Amino acid sequence: MHYDLPLEEARVYRPPLAVPEDLGDFWARTLARIGGAPPMLTRVDSGLVTVESYDVALAGFDGHPVRAWLHLPAEVLRSGPLPGVVQFQGYNGGRGLAHEHVLWASAGYAHLVVDTRGQGSGWTTGATGDPVGSGPAQPGFLTRGIGDPDTYYYRRVYADAVAALEVLRGHDLVDPSRVVVAGGSQGGGISTSVAALAPSSVAAVLCDVPFLCDFRRAAAVAQTDPYLELVRYLAAHRDQVDRAFSTLSYFDVAVLGRLATAPALWSVAQMDLTCPPSTVFAAYNSYGGPKEIEVYEFNDHEGGAAYHRSRQLEWLAAL
Amino acid sequence: MHYDLPLEEARVYRPPLAVPEDLGDFWARTLARIGGAPPMLTRVDSGLVTVESYDVALAGFDGHPVRAWLHLPAEVLRSGPLPGVVQFQGYNGGRGLAHEHVLWASAGYAHLVVDTRGQGSGWTTGATGDPVGSGPAQPGFLTRGIGDPDTYYYRRVYADAVAALEVLRGHDLVDPSRVVVAGGSQGGGISTSVAALAPSSVAAVLCDVPFLCDFRRAAAVAQTDPYLELVRYLAAHRDQVDRAFSTLSYFDVAVLGRLATAPALWSVAQMDLTCPPSTVFAAYNSYGGPKEIEVYEFNDHEGGAAYHRSRQLEWLAAL
Amino acid sequence: MHYDLPLEEARVYRPPLAVPEDLGDFWARTLARIGGAPPMLTRVDSGLVTVESYDVALAGFDGHPVRAWLHLPAEVLRSGPLPGVVQFQGYNGGRGLAHEHVLWASAGYAHLVVDTRGQGSGWTTGATGDPVGSGPAQPGFLTRGIGDPDTYYYRRVYADAVAALEVLRGHDLVDPSRVVVAGGSQGGGISTSVAALAPSSVAAVLCDVPFLCDFRRAAAVAQTDPYLELVRYLAAHRDQVDRAFSTLSYFDVAVLGRLATAPALWSVAQMDLTCPPSTVFAAYNSYGGPKEIEVYEFNDHEGGAAYHRSRQLEWLAAL
Amino acid sequence: MHYDLPLEEARVYRPPLAVPEDLGDFWARTLARIGGAPPMLTRVDSGLVTVESYDVALAGFDGHPVRAWLHLPAEVLRSGPLPGVVQFQGYNGGRGLAHEHVLWASAGYAHLVVDTRGQGSGWTTGATGDPVGSGPAQPGFLTRGIGDPDTYYYRRVYADAVAALEVLRGHDLVDPSRVVVAGGSQGGGISTSVAALAPSSVAAVLCDVPFLCDFRRAAAVAQTDPYLELVRYLAAHRDQVDRAFSTLSYFDVAVLGRLATAPALWSVAQMDLTCPPSTVFAAYNSYGGPKEIEVYEFNDHEGGAAYHRSRQLEWLAAL
Amino acid sequence: MHYDLPLEEARVYRPPLAVPEDLGDFWARTLARIGGAPPMLTRVDSGLVTVESYDVALAGFDGHPVRAWLHLPAEVLRSGPLPGVVQFQGYNGGRGLAHEHVLWASAGYAHLVVDTRGQGSGWTTGATGDPVGSGPAQPGFLTRGIGDPDTYYYRRVYADAVAALEVLRGHDLVDPSRVVVAGGSQGGGISTSVAALAPSSVAAVLCDVPFLCDFRRAAAVAQTDPYLELVRYLAAHRDQVDRAFSTLSYFDVAVLGRLATAPALWSVAQMDLTCPPSTVFAAYNSYGGPKEIEVYEFNDHEGGAAYHRSRQLEWLAAL
Amino acid sequence: MHYDLPLEEARVYRPPLAVPEDLGDFWARTLARIGGAPPMLTRVDSGLVTVESYDVALAGFDGHPVRAWLHLPAEVLRSGPLPGVVQFQGYNGGRGLAHEHVLWASAGYAHLVVDTRGQGSGWTTGATGDPVGSGPAQPGFLTRGIGDPDTYYYRRVYADAVAALEVLRGHDLVDPSRVVVAGGSQGGGISTSVAALAPSSVAAVLCDVPFLCDFRRAAAVAQTDPYLELVRYLAAHRDQVDRAFSTLSYFDVAVLGRLATAPALWSVAQMDLTCPPSTVFAAYNSYGGPKEIEVYEFNDHEGGAAYHRSRQLEWLAAL
Numbered sequence A, B, C, D, E, F: 001m002h003y004d005l006p007l008e009e010a011r012v013y014r015p016p017l018a019v020p021e022d023l024g025d026f027w028a029r030t031l032a033r034i035g036g037a038p039p040m041l042t043r044v045d046s047g048l049v050t051v052e053s054y055d056v057a058l059a060g061f062d063g064h065p066v067r068a069w070l071h072l073p074a075e076v077l078r079s080g081p082l083p084g085v086v087q088f089q090g091y092n093g094g095r096g097l098a099h100e101h102v103l104w105a106s107a108g109y110a111h112l113v114v115d116t117r118g119q120g121s122g123w124t125t126g127a128t129g130d131p132v133g134s135g136p137a138q139p140g141f142l143t144r145g146i147g148d149p150d151t152y153y154y155r156r157v158y159a160d161a162v163a164a165l166e167v168l169r170g171h172d173l174v175d176p177s178r179v180v181v182a183g184g185s186q187g188g189g190i191s192t193s194v195a196a197l198a199p200s201s202v203a204a205v206l207c208d209v210p211f212l213c214d215f216r217r218a219a220a221v222a223q224t225d226p227y228l229e230l231v232r233y234l235a236a237h238r239d240q241v242d243r244a245f246s247t248l249s250y251f252d253v254a255v256l257g258r259l260a261t262a263p264a265l266w267s268v269a270q271m272d273l274t275c276p277p278s279t280v281f282a283a284y285n286s287y288g289g290p291k292e293i294e295v296y297e298f299n300d301h302e303g304g305a306a307y308h309r310s311r312q313l314e315w316l317a318a319l
Helices: A023-031 A153-169 A186-197 A215-221 A227-236 A241-248 A253-259 A277-286 A305-318 B023-031 B153-169 B186-197 B215-221 B227-236 B238-248 B253-259 B277-286 B305-318 C023-031 C153-169 C186-197 C215-221 C227-236 C241-248 C253-259 C277-286 C305-318 D023-031 D153-169 D186-197 D215-221 D227-236 D238-248 D253-259 D277-286 D305-318 E023-031 E153-169 E186-197 E215-221 E227-236 E238-248 E253-259 E277-286 E305-318 F023-031 F153-169 F186-197 F215-221 F227-236 F238-248 F253-259 F277-286 F305-318
Strands: A040-044 A051-059 A065-073 A082-088 A110-114 A130-134 A174-184 A204-208 A264-269 A291-296 B040-044 B051-059 B065-073 B082-088 B110-114 B130-134 B174-184 B204-208 B264-269 B291-296 C040-044 C051-059 C065-073 C082-088 C110-114 C130-134 C174-184 C204-208 C264-269 C291-296 D040-044 D051-059 D065-073 D082-088 D110-114 D130-134 D174-184 D204-208 D264-269 D291-296 E040-044 E051-059 E065-073 E082-088 E110-114 E130-134 E174-184 E204-208 E264-269 E291-296 F040-044 F051-059 F065-073 F082-088 F110-114 F130-134 F174-184 F204-208 F264-269 F291-296
Touching: A023 A153, A051 A153, A065 A153, A082 A153, A082 A186, A110 A153, A130 A153, A153 A174, A153 A186, A174 A186, A186 A204, A186 A253, A186 A264, A204 A305, A215 A227, A215 A241, A215 A277, A227 A241, A253 A277, A264 A277, A264 A305, A291 A305, B023 B153, B051 B153, B065 B153, B082 B153, B082 B186, B110 B153, B130 B153, B153 B174, B153 B186, B174 B186, B186 B204, B186 B253, B186 B264, B204 B305, B215 B227, B215 B238, B215 B277, B227 B238, B253 B277, B264 B277, B264 B305, B291 B305, C023 C153, C051 C153, C065 C153, C082 C153, C082 C186, C110 C153, C130 C153, C153 C174, C153 C186, C174 C186, C186 C204, C186 C253, C186 C264, C204 C305, C215 C227, C215 C241, C215 C277, C227 C241, C253 C277, C264 C277, C264 C305, C291 C305, D023 D153, D051 D153, D065 D153, D082 D153, D082 D186, D110 D153, D130 D153, D153 D174, D153 D186, D174 D186, D186 D204, D186 D253, D186 D264, D204 D305, D215 D227, D215 D238, D215 D277, D227 D238, D253 D277, D264 D277, D264 D305, D291 D305, E023 E153, E051 E153, E065 E153, E082 E153, E082 E186, E110 E153, E130 E153, E153 E174, E153 E186, E174 E186, E186 E204, E186 E253, E186 E264, E204 E305, E215 E227, E215 E238, E215 E277, E227 E238, E253 E277, E264 E277, E264 E305, E291 E305, F023 F153, F051 F153, F065 F153, F082 F153, F082 F186, F110 F153, F130 F153, F153 F174, F153 F186, F174 F186, F186 F204, F186 F253, F186 F264, F204 F305, F215 F227, F215 F238, F215 F277, F227 F238, F253 F277, F264 F277, F264 F305, F291 F305
Parallel strands: A082 A110, A082 A174, A174 A204, A204 A264, A264 A291, B082 B110, B082 B174, B174 B204, B204 B264, B264 B291, C082 C110, C082 C174, C174 C204, C204 C264, C264 C291, D082 D110, D082 D174, D174 D204, D204 D264, D264 D291, E082 E110, E082 E174, E174 E204, E204 E264, E264 E291, F082 F110, F082 F174, F174 F204, F204 F264, F264 F291
Antiparallel strands: A040 A051, A051 A065, A065 A110, A130 F130, B040 B051, B051 B065, B065 B110, B130 C130, C040 C051, C051 C065, C065 C110, D040 D051, D051 D065, D065 D110, D130 E130, E040 E051, E051 E065, E065 E110, F040 F051, F051 F065, F065 F110
């Protein structure tokens, strides 16, 4: 059902979201804490012959280890520096097994499939923990440390993501000027945030049905988890509503995305019960770089799926 | 929840299923009607560089066109005749887009991804219609033409599948003695049936959480579609119960599988609400060839997923 | 819940639906293909003494056999030519058993209860198959052959319905100038379409909570099957959206109904989750003949049920 | 799903249900309180020409008015005393409108369609109130007055039903030796109870998927209302469990039915979530008269529906 | 989800509800029928040492016995006349066990916890029956006797509530000028109605997420029981819609509340699926006395719960 | 529905659970890490006059701060050392607000209401964080750190609970020989574990519908969260099944409880979908001290609720 704003209204929906005064400082302080040790790469046998794979451990926020797979087209297929794709994951997923996500490597890209810390027990598995605890939180990740931007879970996640981007850019076989960030749902939100936090490092953005956009509206209209984690948290902590939204404003893709400059291809689904289309448009409409968006009129959160993957392959090839 | 037989009982569950007297004749008559025109292959650009893809139209039951993708490892990666995998699809799915299913080609196999006629409007799309109609049937495919083995939908599907197997075996680059049939759910049921109907053409079987097994128990214990299509049909046509099960006995993987001889790797999930584990064991226990089964104790119909894919890659490589 | 347009808006809702240029030609071509053999009537014993019943096989689209029951008031109750009612069925239902639908015969009408081809495995059973297959389609009937008006399932259904109407009009005991078409849900949509396609043959229309109206809005707001079949089809075949709606425009009751001229009594339910009230009003507001509509404020798809049956008995008696 | 006992176990299931010592006295006292004023019959126009209908008000328990429809075959179709059918209703239903339930009259029976006091706001409507209140009860009827057999709701309902039976037997056009009691679900339970409480007045019983049988097992295995009303009552009133079941033992069809002597045709559905098949067999197995039972293997609470209606028409005709 | 009116619209929502001409007479006649015997108080041991408890039986409408608990702070904690709180219960609940509801006594109030007649088989139990029956009604209490204000269930409930208020006011230890009425959901609706019917006896009102407000809108937008009882009743009795709403207008908190004069603290929850926030605002906006309302933005029907209890403790202490 | 073992089987159900060889060492090592700073108590005004309340911060595992409320009967009601109750919370709850949980103080006990670290965003709120992170885990608490007993979440929780017990025993007004541990669901599991880990400090145990018992069976039969968190974790991490259950064996109440010696009153609910009754009996049957169990035959996870509270008040008073 088309339960959210009519498309024509969504296309011009621009909520007046507050921008924290110290947003720049906050992120400068945060990004200063990524990295440390150089990444460790270990060749693995994924069972595939067309793709060469490495188990990567890189240093994220506060140097915490973040795991990823690096996939390259088989050596005989490579010639010259490779363009790259850093792929972030949907909520509760992880980098999976070595043979699971090889689309971009199969298409000729150096392909880094990055874990999301603490996640990876859902549709795909992860290997990266989050050593940081939190105050009382709703089961899930969305409300961990929500009492303060400094302790909020996604501070660490966004920082890890920037670190991963730089790891791929620094690889010998990769052309650092042609590295793309990509993902769907949570991975879409992270991709765009990375493009905003490290605009000079990102060549393009592939952002599908993004999560983490326009939180207050999302809480008001979303019909499924994970946004309902936030609703349940606020239902319990009735005295923390303003404080929570204040924290979230540092991480809202509809706030951060204004700072991005790379060309971007977005997608949105009009029957998306998980990431309401109006919240996606709130972020898309504020996005700072050149942009296009595909609207999938009859899809739920799966969005364009394989159809959109074709669209992305063409769009990237033509960039 | 473990709602079906305890594992120790399931492991020895062998229902006394009736074997139709004319089973051999029926299938001989049926398979005589496949084929006709030679397959047509058209090179396509899937956007991938590691895999070479062809759009295939082959002649199935009564010569009806059946569509498939043929994926080969990129030419530079090939040397000598290729082993092959024919992959059949889950219920309501199809061959998808050209870049969607390339695992086995990425692992070095000639890989034929075959449509199921009339299906392909679900999780993946198809391009193959079924020109044959039916009597009154429940929405879905499971009860179409169920009044008689001659008109039953899966007669045409199994025949198409045998035709597809022979097409891959006949390809110039393929070693016909090393062609495997594979699939999950409906695709698992079809794979095993093909191995039973064309035993000398099949080198191995990969059969995951198969559908189309031990229909009467399936109707009694399954909790989701598509077996519930059968339940609803029988609930409506209260006077057709015996007739329907009589028809189904010609297509039951737990009946046909006795005729198979190829080595097989199966999987079953103990919390599978769609294909109850007891029905999978009914078929596994009667399977005619050498066999192993992986039991996924806490999985629903997704079964072993990527974990089992690793297991299959190893098992096939070691064969 | 009143989830659709407020009643005052629905009462004036007239969506600007496209009328295919060749609509008249298409239906002329189609109706030219009905009939052939004369109907075959076989007296049956339904167990009832007040009604005389016949099993009817009539020639529908391309002469395909369509089954129906003909019920007449017991001979001793008849005098002079009888007015008639042709009753079409709701989705997934059929003519049922001989004693199931005898209201109109009990009220003194010659009553033809007509199957819908391929359907009849739901709340009532049918005896009529559909020998025509289709391309890939969603389980169900709504998307079969949706790629082209010529292959679309409801082309055959509407044509069958016109054929049935003429069969009843041609019966010796029936007054051909006093034959009514009637039905609820799918049966309502068929009734009105028949009144549009054969305006001079229809004396009146009883159209309850009709299906098959204003498809694009229906897809956007309906909350249950069968409209969700269409949504799922479009969700899978993301590149076929316009083509599908183009096909549907030949069958939309809100498009066709403008051509009807007979007086009509409609009903609509404001909490109808299956056939959204706005889509019913879209069709009602465009209906070409004299018309009345009963609004059932707190009913779901059951609509007026027995209360509305009383209303219809009176309305028809007074016509 | 077949969630209850396997059929072979259900067929011999005979729970050791306690019979209250004063069961006979209780019902003798109760039946002494029915009746009073003679029934009032008012001719109504149902809109049907094959059936002649009367609005009946008869005196039930304590003389409370109970409403019913009396339907007769049209006068011209009648010759000699008519056999009769007294039909009791399913839970939350009522006699409906005058044209709704005319099957048995159409089949040649004098047909009394009796309200259930206080009910009639569901699938069919009623016109009979229950002037008696109750102690705290779960919303619904099943737990009203459950603290004592004297105040229990079904005491009044069973008594009303016996009164209705005698009204039809006393009608001028009816043969009192050929009156049948019939009903499904609650109506099945009432029918059998009437046959037990007035064995010499009942010629036969038609009892479909009966409610009100083997309450303790019903509470343990039923998955839907109305038995869940009892579960919720006992969940709240944890100290009233034994008292409630003690009251129910006076009304349990599996207890009372032993006293019945008339031939009976029963039906049961193996997937009945509302009236678990084991509880139906508990009552059937203890039934005192000659008996047959139809088992519907794949049906939920709808049971045999129209198919079973045909079976009943034949069975009654052959009696 | 915020499914109802936006907050800014709800804050000014004032539906034009009809006020029955004889509203005053009706309630004067009604209240004249309460009382009779003096209340009977029996000391009980609740197991608590801080609170002194009494089992109360008081005379409600037509003198029917209504049960309550009276809790007082332990004697050693008392000095001077006590302020009082009369607490009414949510739907299907009751006064519970003696130790269950002692908040207000623990806070120093004489605390009367009053049953709702016939209810008390849900989340808390009751001990008060309703000796009055009704015409056909939906399972539940909301539609009992809905055909006429004189027979409607809530006539007796509101009258009982006024009687209970006067019992507490008449207690020796209580200051009759400082007695508050309080409750949530149904208890909120009753509290406000009591404040309207006995304005000079009520010192303040605590009204949380009230039920029984603006019935027509409630029926149109509520998504759960008990308002859906009304919807189902109207869905069945299609010809009784106006009559039912006419009856309800005598009991609508949005109609009666205009007559109240005491200061009131209300609460509303924006995600309340049971008592839609717009209906709460309809009543709040028409309330006759000084008033404040707390809005819980992310709560369903649980509303402010313990947080709001703190707010109430402070608000009452400051009055 | 009674979906689990029949009561008679459950009463003797004793699964052969493995006891880790180093169980004693593990817990000795663990308990050595609790405490540090003395507890800090701050008087708060809860709004109640019968109870005196303190906000407590005590040192739990590794000295992490754990928050609790200490409630005492008002000073004027106290004489001599008080018996004590330490109350642990259900999953996702917390100590709540100061006025929320005062039953035991109202009954004359010194009452410590203890937070569960990291929890407290559900039905009641908490104020205690968990500063320790984890590897990839399912949203929720049950699988955090499940890869090793040393990192498992409940290691810290059980240790905190022992620390809280000693804090109450060390309070000036409390008789350390008369301190009881109590709780329902998770709180029941913690209570019994504390009685096992500190047997000489516990005077009695009140354990209701406990969680954390017989994990492998719980995972196989539970139908709701939180046990389904474990199922989902194992469904994702198919290769970690044995490792996870190995970790859980250090925390299983059915393993630890053998070490307890205090008298205990348990309760179990036969329709408990959250904590299956068989798993409760597995723990009860292995419990080491004198014991009684109340069986609530028709309750889900709410169990005996207020009825059982009365039972506990009496049982404790009689101890």
